[in-house]
Amino acid sequence: MKVVLATKNRGKLKEFQEKLKEFEIEVIPIDQISNLEPPEEKGITFCENAYEKAKYYSERIDLPVIAEDSGLEVEALNGRPGIFSARFAGEGATDEENNKRLILELKKLGLENSPARYVSFIFLYIPEGMGLWSSGEVKGKVITEPRGEGGFGYDPLFIPEGYTKTMAELPMEEKNKISHRGKAIEKLVNLIKEVKKW
Numbered sequence: 001m002k003v004v005l006a007t008k009n010r011g012k013l014k015e016f017q018e019k020l021k022e023f024e025i026e027v028i029p030i031d032q033i034s035n036l037e038p039p040e041e042k043g044i045t046f047c048e049n050a051y052e053k054a055k056y057y058s059e060r061i062d063l064p065v066i067a068e069d070s071g072l073e074v075e076a077l078n079g080r081p082g083i084f085s086a087r088f089a090g091e092g093a094t095d096e097e098n099n100k101r102l103i104l105e106l107k108k109l110g111l112e113n114s115p116a117r118y119v120s121f122i123f124l125y126i127p128e129g130m131g132l133w134s135s136g137e138v139k140g141k142v143i144t145e146p147r148g149e150g151g152f153g154y155d156p157l158f159i160p161e162g163y164t165k166t167m168a169e170l171p172m173e174e175k176n177k178i179s180h181r182g183k184a185i186e187k188l189v190n191l192i193k194e195v196k197k198w
């Protein structure tokens with residue numbers, strides 16, 4: 001089975017490819033099929049953004065498309081950056097700039113860490129008129145001293161619950177076992193299997 005993934009994020013793409021390989025599903029990045037620019041993320045929830053993006057591409061390329069919207073919710077920041085995680089430090093910000101902003105915001109509050117969670121929301125849009133969705137989360141804490149080279153985004157600042165290493169210090173295989181995305185992908189695969197039985 002093959003499925004198109006609508007993302008511009010290389011880290012995300014690699015994690016999807018690695019995880020779905022376990023289930024013999026091949027992931028084709030959207031830019032191999034189409035050079036359409038993604039729709040603006042206008043939603044106020046992860047759910048809306050994932051749905052809108054999957055629908056947008058699927059209707060235009062007439063193939064099943066997966067899109068994911070994900071982010072980091074920090075307790076001390078009342079859930080921010082949330083859906084704005086990719087652009088916390090401004091439109092087009094790099095991971096490093098976003099991490100700096102997070103550290104600064106925590107320090108402004110006099111904090112060295114805060115409970116936090118990563119959230120992933122995945123939508124699979126099938127042109128014949130069907131949609132499947134799943135979500136996942138991983139709880140942990142964010143710190144103000146980055147560590148590790150793996151993963152992407154806020155991983156050098158995120159320590160999953162029950163761990164002492166940051167997400168960026170874990171091999172991808174291990175991150176995929178415990179991460180918001182890994183869990184959401186597993187749930188989606190189970191749904192696909194159910195639907196195939198009909």
Ligand SMILES: O=P(O)(O)OP(=O)(O)OP(=O)(O)OC[C@H]1O[C@@H](n2cnc3c(O)ncnc32)[C@H](O)[C@@H]1O
Nearest residue numbers: 007008009068069070071072085086152153154155
């Ligand atoms: O929209 P696409 O093209 O898929 O790529 P994106 O990077 O903009 O992806 P999102 O809109 O879902 O924003 C998610 C942001 O949340 C953060 N994030 C999500 N999952 C993460 C993870 O597993 N590790 C670290 N940071 C993560 C990171 O800053 C991402 O850029």
Ligand SMILES: [Mg+2]
Nearest residue numbers: 008041069086
């Ligand atoms: Mg995005």
